[in-house]
Amino acid sequence: MSMMNDDRGMDRDGTPDLNDGLRRRGARKRVCKYCADKVAIIDYKDPQTLKQFITDRGKIVPRRISGNCARHQRKVCLAIKQARNIALLPFTQTH
Numbered sequence: 001m002s003m004m005n006d007d008r009g010m011d012r013d014g015t016p017d018l019n020d021g022l023r024r025r026g027a028r029k030r031v032c033k034y035c036a037d038k039v040a041i042i043d044y045k046d047p048q049t050l051k052q053f054i055t056d057r058g059k060i061v062p063r064r065i066s067g068n069c070a071r072h073q074r075k076v077c078l079a080i081k082q083a084r085n086i087a088l089l090p091f092t093q094t095h
């Protein structure tokens with residue numbers, strides 16, 4: 001009667017590898033820049049700020065990379081589109 005498996009199960013006290021999952025390499029903080037600043041309205045007339053959220057090819061940076069929350073990502077997205085309409089930002093980078 002060798003029940004090795006049972007022993008292993010008792011060892012962990014209810015906290016599985018949760019830590020391992022959280023701290024992958026670089027443990028980057030997921031804080032939305034706008035939430036941190038308590039910004040409610042994103043100014044589309046501010047291309048300097050908006051440029052942080054577009055790639056050098058003029059595309060909108062996805063949320064995973066920008067770190068924005070869904071709400072602000074949406075606002076950034078809208079602001080970029082408005083800025084494009086008044087020619088503050090390019091639709092695509094001109095070659």
Ligand SMILES: [Zn+2]
Nearest residue numbers: 032035069072
């Ligand atoms: Zn946010």
